[in-house]
Amino acid sequence: MDLLLPVDADERLPFGEPFTIAHARDRGVSERVLQRLARDGTLRRVFRGVYVDSAADDDLLMRARALALVVPPTAVVTDESAAWARGIDLVARGEHVVPPPVTVVQPHGHGRVRQRGADGRRRMLFPRDVELLHGVRVTTALRTGLDLARTRSRARGLAALDAMLRTRTFTHDEMMAEIKRFSGFRGVVRLRALAPLADGRAESPAESVMRLLWHDAGLPVPTLQIPVTDEDGVEMFRLDMGLPEIRYAVEYDGVAWHSSPAQRARDRRRRAYLRDEEGWLIDVLGTDQVFTHPRRAVEIMRAGIAQAERRARRTA
Numbered sequence: 001m002d003l004l005l006p007v008d009a010d011e012r013l014p015f016g017e018p019f020t021i022a023h024a025r026d027r028g029v030s031e032r033v034l035q036r037l038a039r040d041g042t043l044r045r046v047f048r049g050v051y052v053d054s055a056a057d058d059d060l061l062m063r064a065r066a067l068a069l070v071v072p073p074t075a076v077v078t079d080e081s082a083a084w085a086r087g088i089d090l091v092a093r094g095e096h097v098v099p100p101p102v103t104v105v106q107p108h109g110h111g112r113v114r115q116r117g118a119d120g121r122r123r124m125l126f127p128r129d130v131e132l133l134h135g136v137r138v139t140t141a142l143r144t145g146l147d148l149a150r151t152r153s154r155a156r157g158l159a160a161l162d163a164m165l166r167t168r169t170f171t172h173d174e175m176m177a178e179i180k181r182f183s184g185f186r187g188v189v190r191l192r193a194l195a196p197l198a199d200g201r202a203e204s205p206a207e208s209v210m211r212l213l214w215h216d217a218g219l220p221v222p223t224l225q226i227p228v229t230d231e232d233g234v235e236m237f238r239l240d241m242g243l244p245e246i247r248y249a250v251e252y253d254g255v256a257w258h259s260s261p262a263q264r265a266r267d268r269r270r271r272a273y274l275r276d277e278e279g280w281l282i283d284v285l286g287t288d289q290v291f292t293h294p295r296r297a298v299e300i301m302r303a304g305i306a307q308a309e310r311r312a313r314r315t316a
Helices: 021-026 031-039 060-068 079-085 141-151 154-165 172-182 188-197 205-216 261-276 287-292 294-315
Strands: 043-047 050-053 102-106 118-122 130-133 136-139 223-229 235-243 248-252 281-285
Touching: 021 031, 021 050, 031 043, 031 050, 043 060, 050 060, 060 079, 060 102, 060 136, 079 102, 079 136, 079 141, 079 154, 136 141, 141 154, 141 172, 141 188, 154 172, 154 188, 154 205, 172 188, 188 205, 205 235, 205 248, 205 287, 205 294, 235 261, 248 294, 261 281, 281 294, 287 294
Parallel strands: 102 118, 248 281
Antiparallel strands: 043 050, 130 136, 223 235, 235 248
């Protein structure tokens, strides 16, 4: 008779790792026991024939690792799912509560992956477009960024290029050279326009979107990650983006890093010092301005630059 034990108390099953029915059977655990463990909440079925313990994260990386156990060896995880496997969150806003399907492609001439929880597609990939990460075949950072820039909105596309450049696995020049191969592909016109703007110094998708708004408004080319140093030349702070020649900067305050009372108090002290002691004019934008009312964000930046320019002329 099969024993029903918590998965973390049963050494026959892996803890924190996805596994297949065949793997469990090889360890002496029948499919009937797996089904009972899933019913009582000890296990979670990720895909058909693949389980993981319920304490494990239900995110894109876990799903990609689970999917890799049951798809053909030619299948490749792509797009936001490939970015997530690198620890980079490019999932669309509002899609984090329930992770979206894992995007997985097959080469032309092979059948699409058909698994509930997977978005199976076909795509032409070269061997240099694919690498093994966490045991999963994924598109490289370069190919991931180029694909997202072609197929997503301008804002999400630039955020993807910036994020992939931040991995430092390829250079901006290498990225520009690779674009030639996509001539005639869907979205190549958008890709050609976005790629020159890409910059790995942007530290979040929101900063990328904010910079795109700045660019589209025709404002002067900004400096990113502006260092503010003390009298000994030691860096004290960095400002997201701005024009250091007139001491104007704009920063993004997102919920993740600027929502607690301690974080808000630290931000206030830092910006008060920069304003009162260093003479900076700093505008702070949040989610509402950058994503919901971008015209308002542009108005704020345009007015801030004009004010900083007037001040600079007075003190010249």
